[in-house]
Amino acid sequence: MAEELVVGVDAGGTSTRALLVDRTGDVLGVGRSGGANPNAHTPEVAAGRIAEAIQAALEGADPGAVRACVVGMAGVSKLTDPAVAEVFESAYAPLELGTRVRMVTDAEAAFASATSEPDGTVLVAGTGSIAGRIRDRRLVSTSGGYGWLLGDEGSAFWIGREAVRATLAALGRDHPLTGLPAAVLRESLNLADEAALAALSTTDRLTVSRRLITACNFESPIRLARFAPLVSDAYEAGEDAAEDIVSRAAGLLAANAKAIREPDESTPVVLVGSVLGESSPVGARVRAALSGLDVLSSADGVLGAAWLAAVDAFGADTARPKNWSSTQSGSYE
Template sequence: MVQQPAENCCPAETKPDRKPAQCQHTGQPASERHAAGSGTIRQCPRTTLSLATAGRIAAARKNSHRSTPQYPLRSLDFRGRSRRLPVSETPVMPDETLLLLGIDGGGTTTRALLAAAANPAQILATGFSGPSNQRAVGPLLAMQNLDAAVNAAFEQSGLPRCTVAAACLGLAGADRDSDRGVVLQWASEARLADHVRVVNDAVPLLSAGTGTGFGVALIAGTGSLAWGCNASGDSTRAGGWGWLMGDEGSAWAIGSAVLKAVVCAADGRGPLTALAPAVCEQLQISTASDLVARIYSAEIPRALIAELAPLAFTLAGAEDAVASSIISNAGRDLAVMARTVADRLKLPQQLPLAAAGAVLTQQPALLQAVVQHLSHDQRYCPVVTVVHNAAEGALRLAAELHQQNS
């Protein structure tokens, strides 16, 4: 595995000097294994950190009596009207106890990490809530879930919610100015932080996964996206077009392929597959002919379809040819995304690849398929880091934002 002597994609960022075989954001050794084909896959271990610092911060806060009054949070509902969101007081922390927030939000879950600015590697607390992708659930629910995740992080830390020094939010569906504007408006009204940065969810992933800040970030969860940055600071993306126009290789795409295989087998247009009885059992229907009523009457059919994806992995492991083909095709689609980004940015053969999303991180067969398709012609030899917690990358970017403005 070759260490890349590259510049950081953001000139103002501090380039960490870490051993390539270590987890870049914990300093702990990263387990390393080789996938089938060329390429290396590293697992960044999940970190469990002490909350002792939280006690010291809580003690320091006893001398602080500054606070701001309650205020109404407003956000757009599904019809574009302004509506109130529940909020609580946001006291201002004394300088010696400044805090940071790193938030990762997608189509299923939002995670918020809280840390002290003096020691951002020491995670004080983690808060979870529902999806915060505006394109998936709408701006109102997305902002409510962001607020809930922040509240949950402060609750776990034992600290009253306050305005932090800096916050970075890596959010799915935040590529456009209009989407970022909604988040920034909420952050301003919520007095979230003195300095706020909103980016798409791939940017913190690359920071957490490669350490250098350049390479390709590949996400496959409810949706899919490839985003990259080179040493000159140029960036580009592929995918991320949503479930109607894209999301290849995602849980939804795999689940949709499962359904198509089942109905083709039922018609005699495709081979028989063990996916058919497995799908009927999971959806609690008798035959494939019941699929129309079950799928089209579902309140959120996209989520229902995405939940079928694990069946493909299970039966591919049992050597079902149709299921194996679905997984291989999903890996190829994701590899095409990553290759397109790498080609545009002229990235090196030893390609830093940060992988995230529930499908890529929980299904090794898919990641191995991606590596195989990427390296089949020797154009790239991906060096893969599996990132289980992209919010750590957002927290790192929040720390850099704080340093830039200190």
């Protein structure tokens, strides 16, 4: 019998990775390319990079032996535009795969990377945030995820914005410009001398406030996410302002996760993103808020995409991908 293969792809904003996997779960090939989120790149660039990563993973293999190919992609909603969808289909055609490429959300791939259960909840908090209900391994409804202007509660963007707001409050209310406010001013305006900050007059504080507002408004809104690590540092130092931000962020994220679940639902909750990491104070608070549930951490989206492809081709009892380490220069072990 000819070898049967599947391909899984994780298409992110800064990089794209593809795995070629056989029926036993062994990783036979790895491909990499640049970012392929169509919200950050043109459809032609995004589709071309996905195709490039798949082609690299297929090196030396028969593309006709590929029985399923799943791409987990941030920005997959762009493909609801028929013209955009056609760009992607055209990019995949030269690969001559033995199957059509199935596009799924990065949240679906992340959920599948952590569990073989068909149903559950995925909570994502990186630059943005969203909670999703997973049924039969597909995203069927969401809570949050409306972008920086309308939502993204508890995300790195939201945390960074609150850090700036706390700094503006300190400036306007003549509070000490130490700790978190000092860190924000150092990061945003390169004001690193805390002694000079302490000596600011009321008029000087107003000038600094205006400079901070101007600097933040000049940049892309999501650039506020760069202040989120400063909140974590301030939290570890015991600052009240950081404690408040962390507490509110965790509360908003946990509430979104719970809002998407049925009463007394016992399915797993998969946490995804830097804000929900094991070392993140927000992540620790969210885990505490979800205590009693089966809370898991996402492994690697490309593994989830590859396993979803294997399920498409071979059924739900198929082996999960193995012999892969994303920390070893993108190679398989």
